Amino acid sequence: MLTQEMKSRSERCCCRYCGSKLAIHVVIFNQYGGAGAELYCPNCNKIEFGTEPAIYTAAKDFVDEMDFSHYFNLEDNERTYQLNIAKVCDILSWGGKSLGWLDKNGLKYPTENNEVVL
């Protein structure tokens, strides 16, 4: 089902792995009308619910600056790098939802990049 929320996320959010803009991908997996519309990253070629761009930026910078690796047993390559960024995106999103500054409509408060940190 294509919902307003999905449309809004496709316009606002980006992929947790590569940061690319999301698209709406119609996965027709049933024939009862109402094709299964899913958020999709055309770059990663996967169904992807996405994250807020500010969260992605912060996550990417954290991985870069802190040399963060949750997947130390995986080969050091681009795929692993993206997995690490997505993991930090998930952590930040989880914190945001728990602390009340993130909901399905996005960030509740304006953000700005902190140049001192980044």
Place this chain on the structure above:
Amino acid sequence: MSDAIISAKQVSQKSGNTYLLKNINIEIYPGQHWIVFGNNGSGKTTLLNVLAGYLKPSSGELYFLNDLYSPNTIYQIYQNIGFVSSSFFDQCFSHETALEIVLSGITGMLSVPFDITAKDVRKAKHILKQFHLYDKMDFPYDLLSKGQRQCVLIGRALMSKPSLLILDEPTSGLDIVFRSKIISTIEALCASSVITILFVTHHANEISSCFENAMLIRDGEIFAFGKTINIFSDQVLSEYFNTPVKCSWKNDNVSIRMYNQPLDLSGIMY
């Protein structure tokens, strides 16, 4: 009003002029465990795709707990049916991670809902741990082995605590270790819960007495259905295969032996 969890009334599925399914009438009741057995191309997978709601029949009616399959009810039906079919889901998933795929089972859709809870994540991780996939939870689907992917799909099917579990050849392509694990898991589900199970196979050695009911599919039609011990008998199977068959039960598992003429390879091989 029927007590059946799923009922199919005169369900047919055509592809062009060919019937993939023809006049299927079945009723599956809560708590029943069914084997769906048939040769390659007999219509088993088509039947399961229809019952799971992913294929709309050309004619006939389908009911899930007395609700007609329709655009208004189909998404609710997906949440109540745990569907395991690598032939289907291999077309849907590629780079999604094992954890994401298991979590998508909450809604029966293909993506993880935004409002998943810590409890959902813990449950998904617990399921992956049971399948020895905890350390693979962030691995993309296409990097998992066939057996691991089957386990992920089974885990996905169990996430929403479905009333009905439909398993389309879940051991297909698996090595002996994974096959044994999955069969044991399914037998444990049969024994320990009230979940209704439809299990498709064309391997006789996967048929055990924990599946008390069986149906034979041939050329898109139900050839026979009833108690497994009656269906898997010399007479019924000989009629089904059109060749003498010797069927025996040992340690709750069935064994089928038949004599077939070898292929004529003269002129090709020698």
